[in-house]
Amino acid sequence: MEISFKGKRILVTGAGQGIGRGIAIELWRAGANIVALSRTKSHLESLQSEYPSIDIVHIDVADWEETRRVVDSLGHFDALVNNAAIAICEPFLTCSPADFDKTFDINVKAVMNISQVVASKMVKNKTHGTIVNISSQASKAALKDHAIYSASKAALDALTRAMALELGPHGIRVNAVNPTVTMTAMAKVGWSDPDKASEMITKIPLGRFAEVSEVVNAVLFLLSDKSSMINGVELPIDGGFLAT
Secondary structure, three states: OOOOOOOOEEEEEOOOOHHHHHHHHHHHHOOOEEEEEEOOHHHHHHHHHHOOOOEEEEOOOOOHHHHHHHHHHOOOOOEEEEOOOOOOOEOHHHOOHHHHHHHHHHHHHHHHHHHHHHHHHHHHOOOOOEEEEEOOHHHOOOOOOEHHHHHHHHHHHHHHHHHHHHHHHHOOEEEEEEEOOEOOHHHHHHOOOHHHHHHHHOOOOOOOOEOHHHHHHHHHHHHOHHHOOOOOOEEEEOOOHHHO
């Protein structure tokens, strides 16, 4: 199945590294005009040095007003991938209000903010666009020391469904993907302890973590017209973790 995004303009947030970087690159390879957004300038510069035709935007999406202004200035998009997120992992009994607010500002509020700006222009231009939100299996199952992160991703799933309901009549589809541990450079550090890794892997019927490409492929499918009747879903990419 060949998927092409030739002539499509797509915004990818959190595109400096990991899953976001992989999504931006594969969309670019499929012909899309990519705007990559990240709060880490060095990551963006590295991406652009490899792919000079990818446009980069350096901004902290936790800043509501500045993000809204910048995204609005970028013009019209045919699709959006909300990938920017943070994970602050700590025991439930020691979770702080500051960490809660910081997590929700980026993982939920920023998605709403950016999506409002992008989707409003889609509606105005009568563009049948697509939006994919990067959620997590942590929204569906309790994980130790993930209380705030899990709550934020569950909120993102609910936001995804609300967006799908309200934007669907305008021909705009909104879906989420919910990956398990995915082997980005950061995850390889966090899950390099064999004992910690094996405890999680034993709960995954396929017996391994996800590769970045496996998440990217699902995102590209949901962004494409090959998934034209899929709207408002939360797609686990977890090797069967949630089936057990």
